[in-house]
Amino acid sequence: MYYEKDVARGVEGTFMWLMEEVGELSSALRGNDRENLAEEFADVIAWLATIANVAQIDLNAALVAKYGQGCPGCHRLVCECPDSEKP
Amino acid sequence: MYYEKDVARGVEGTFMWLMEEVGELSSALRGNDRENLAEEFADVIAWLATIANVAQIDLNAALVAKYGQGCPGCHRLVCECPDSEKP
Numbered sequence: 552m553y554y555e556k557d558v559a560r561g562v563e564g565t566f567m568w569l570m571e572e573v574g575e576l577s578s579a580l581r582g583n584d585r586e587n588l589a590e591e592f593a594d595v596i597a598w599l600a601t602i603a604n605v606a607q608i609d610l611n612a613a614l615v616a617k618y619g620q621g622c623p624g625c626h627r628l629v630c631e632c633p634d635s636e637k638p
Numbered sequence: 639m640y641y642e643k644d645v646a647r648g649v650e651g652t653f654m655w656l657m658e659e660v661g662e663l664s665s666a667l668r669g670n671d672r673e674n675l676a677e678e679f680a681d682v683i684a685w686l687a688t689i690a691n692v693a694q695i696d697l698n699a700a701l702v703a704k705y706g707q708g709c710p711g712c713h714r715l716v717c718e719c720p721d722s723e724k725p
Contacts, residue, residue, distance in 0.1 A: 552709055553717050562667055570644060573660065582650055589700035592690050596683070596701060603679050606667060613676035614683060622639050630640050 558599045569598040644688045652692055656685040
């Protein structure tokens with residue numbers, strides 16, 4: 552949706568947008584506006600996807616590789632790792 | 639995968655884990671290890687999903703609601719908004 556602008560901005564500039572959205576998510580998590588909270592989650596994922604596009608990382612493949620077989624620590628679908636070992 | 643531990647930790651404690659992973663993503667973006675970079679993207683999404691679960695937000699529905707009709711600003715699949723108006 553934004554690829555050309557994102558590439559022109561580069562990873563560093565795009566990371567700053569991500570951080571702005573993370574701040575807005577933090578603020579929304581402390582509030583009571585559920586619709587706004589959902590939007591802020593969407594925005595953080597959107598900017599994360601943007602950075603992945605610019606960095607040429609396949610987000611879906613990355614998720615499947617790390618979490619597709621269950622917990623990376625204990626390989627169970629419901630993690631049974633000790634708290635200290637949570638990945 | 640981690641729901642019970644995540645709920646016990648709560649939104650604030652889980653947000654701190656997300657921030658740790660965002661820091662690791664920033665570091666990986668500056669490096670040359672592509673495999674590690676993909677893992678860090680996966681970890682950030684995992685922790686974001688965790689917070690959404692604890693906050694009882696449906697991430698998929700949130701993404702569809704905000705970005706499912708194209709750019710929220712111009713409603714095109716390839717954004718034509720002026721840079722200053724990027725959502």
